[in-house]
Amino acid sequence: MPRRYEIDAAFKQAIKKSEKGRRTVTTEDFVAELAKLNWRxxxxxxxxxxEIYVNTFHDVSTEEGEARTFALYNPNGGR
Structure with a gap:
């Protein structure tokens, strides 16, 4: 049986860090992590x-559609 707190954990597991230190999440990775926890x-x-629950990531997708990419940003300009 899926549990609500697992959604946040799945999102955190889906975060990838590039060699330059940029953190991104793709919708596909998030859905895959959710599936591991019995969320469909x-x-x-x-x-x-x-869009509703995560305010530290913004959409950086380069193509239209539901397969999106979100990147971590600092709303304070890095300060």
Whole structure:
């Protein structure tokens, strides 16, 4: 049985760090992590959750559609 707190954990597991230190999350990775925890979401549901509950990542997708990429940003300009 899926549990609500697992959604946040799945999001954190989906975060990838590049060689330059940039942290990103793709909707596909998030959905895959959710599936490991018995959550069956489609890309649209995952995007909706990210948009509502995660305010430290913004959309940096280069293509239209539900397969999106979100990147960590600092709203204070790095200070």
């Amino acid at each position: 979401w489609d890309l649209r549901e995952a995007n909706h959750w990210i």
